[in-house]
Amino acid sequence: MKTQEQIVKEYEEKSETILRKMMHVLIRAQRKVDDEAYRKVLEKVEKGDIV
Amino acid sequence: MSDAVPVESQKSREKTTSVPSQERPKRTLDAVIAAGDIQEKAIKDKLTAIPDVPGVDISLERKEIDTLARERRELSAAADDDLAAFWAQTRGAAQKDELDSTVPTNIDSPRTESSNVPEVQARRASIRRQVASALTAMALAIPFGVGGGTTAFASEGSAARPPAAMGEGREHIAVTDAITGPLLEKYARLFAADEKAGRLVHPEAVGVIADVTKNLVNQGYVLDGATIGAQSSDEAHKSDKKQENAGLGATNKENIKLAGKRETVFGGLLKSALEAKGITLPSITMTEPIENILTDKEIDEIKMMAEAVGLSNPYWLTEEYNREEHPKDFKPMTDTPLPPDVVKRLDHMLRDERKVTVALELHRNIPHFEPVPPQRKDIQLPPALLATLPDNPSYPQSHYFPAQTIRPQHVSQPDIIRQQPREHNMGKDANQPSRGGKIARSHGGDRQGKRVSR
Numbered sequence: 188m189k190t191q192e193q194i195v196k197e198y199e200e201k202s203e204t205i206l207r208k209m210m211h212v213l214i215r216a217q218r219k220v221d222d223e224a225y226r227k228v229l230e231k232v233e234k235g236d237i238v
Numbered sequence: 239m240s241d242a243v244p245v246e247s248q249k250s251r252e253k254t255t256s257v258p259s260q261e262r263p264k265r266t267l268d269a270v271i272a273a274g275d276i277q278e279k280a281i282k283d284k285l286t287a288i289p290d291v292p293g294v295d296i297s298l299e300r301k302e303i304d305t306l307a308r309e310r311r312e313l314s315a316a317a318d319d320d321l322a323a324f325w326a327q328t329r330g331a332a333q334k335d336e337l338d339s340t341v342p343t344n345i346d347s348p349r350t351e352s353s354n355v356p357e358v359q360a361r362r363a364s365i366r367r368q369v370a371s372a373l374t375a376m377a378l379a380i381p382f383g384v385g386g387g388t389t390a391f392a393s394e395g396s397a398a399r400p401p402a403a404m405g406e407g408r409e410h411i412a413v414t415d416a417i418t419g420p421l422l423e424k425y426a427r428l429f430a431a432d433e434k435a436g437r438l439v440h441p442e443a444v445g446v447i448a449d450v451t452k453n454l455v456n457q458g459y460v461l462d463g464a465t466i467g468a469q470s471s472d473e474a475h476k477s478d479k480k481q482e483n484a485g486l487g488a489t490n491k492e493n494i495k496l497a498g499k500r501e502t503v504f505g506g507l508l509k510s511a512l513e514a515k516g517i518t519l520p521s522i523t524m525t526e527p528i529e530n531i532l533t534d535k536e537i538d539e540i541k542m543m544a545e546a547v548g549l550s551n552p553y554w555l556t557e558e559y560n561r562e563e564h565p566k567d568f569k570p571m572t573d574t575p576l577p578p579d580v581v582k583r584l585d586h587m588l589r590d591e592r593k594v595t596v597a598l599e600l601h602r603n604i605p606h607f608e609p610v611p612p613q614r615k616d617i618q619l620p621p622a623l624l625a626t627l628p629d630n631p632s633y634p635q636s637h638y639f640p641a642q643t644i645r646p647q648h649v650s651q652p653d654i655i656r657q658q659p660r661e662h663n664m665g666k667d668a669n670q671p672s673r674g675g676k677i678a679r680s681h682g683g684d685r686q687g688k689r690v691s692r
Contacts, residue, residue, distance in 0.1 A: 191324055195267045198317035202274045205310045209281045209303050216288055216299035221583075223294045225539075228579045232546040 267321050271314050278307055444504070448511035451598055455517055459600040463521035464508060468500035469528035471591035472556055489529060497527030504594045530591040540587070543580050559584045 189197070285303055288296060451461060470493040505522045512519050532540070537552070544555040558576060576584075 188324065188327060189320060191267075191321060194317055194320045194324060195270055198267060198313065199270045201313050202270065202310055205306050205313070206274060206277050206281070209278065209306045212299045212302045212306070213281050213285050216285060216296040219294050219296055219299075220288055220291050221586075223291050224579055224582065228543070228546060228577070228583075231577075231579075 267317055274310065278310065444507045444511040447508065447596065448515050451512060451517055452515045454600055458602040460602060461517055461519060462599040462601055463523060464519055464599070465523040465525060465597040466501050466505050467525035467528070467595045468497040468504065469530050469591060469593055470497040470500070471530040471588050472532060473560060473592070489531060493529040494527050497529060500594050501527060504596070508596065532587065536587050539583065543583065547576060547580060556584070556588065559588065
């Protein structure tokens, strides 16, 4: 039988792992959008819209 | 290039506001779950806030986060059940000892496990919802800065303390907050000496923190003190060697001083806001101010953007950005304003790293669990509990024992709260959230903060 301390500790570790994964997914999504925005800036530069 | 919620930088920031882990009392499951819920909600909110961009599909990420959230919910439920089983067994053993000496053996069996009683489950769920919703509300109630702040809460229960036979225990809670982009000065020309340094774009941010604190004080918490930290990011254009390249990899002591001034100014504002609500702030601890320097990757990006907008020296771009409010003696580097896309990137790389963090520490006293010596006593169970007992004439009501330890001096309420500290909350409204959630995960850039002692 696990103690309260063990239960909380195990839960916290697993929960943090999941939350960390969620953060990584969030970062990946944000990067996709940012990369696209950056690509558009470069596109404008290439077209000469931004001098 | 973006790094909306970098894990690395969170660690460094936590160091500035958190109590060292070995000194923390252990947290209770509800507090940990509530804390995780807040983090999860923050992540979901950030994901929702990502705009739809043509040609970019993030549906996969959305699904992935939903799946992970489901996984976490299942994990929480499993932990909850484990804990309920633990307490049921613990209490069962204790009560069995008592009963063995006074009651016939057949009295043991009708004891109903509290976690199976609908009323208990509903009440637990209600308490958890209230705690989570109170904390979430606090987390969401602070719309700091243009870039949006990140809010986190830490709650630390007193479960780790050895239970005293008599007297009171102490429940600690810490409310922490990271305020991003609240600063009025995009560029404080005289840095720490500038009268604008440290002013807030949204002064109401301090008021919201004071409101949250006031609510906690009304719930019986006592404010112990506050810890304030601040950081600056590339606001000086000259390095320590007087070269005009500060921010692009070079450090500047003025930036440290500016962060230090932010701490001081914010500390004063916080103290005043709390005093206005009748709360005394006993102490303010200032952490070492931090200068965040740009990463190599970010410097490369700035160089490219500078070239794109026609600036031959990349530092002029940050200079141009920093001088958005353009002091009278400042002559813009370019005749045209910076393109919005460039400003957006610089907002993320520079503005969002200029921030103040605050951690309020509070405590309140709670009665300790007091084991009662074995005794036989008739207890009138509440109807909901009675309804769950087996309809068996061999269990006369006079022999019924409630699922939890009898506490003659505290029998005014059914004792249905699962975790140990909660059990000690006799005498207060059981529907009131008894503790907060944890959390201290701030979101920001991934730069390495450079700490320099003042």
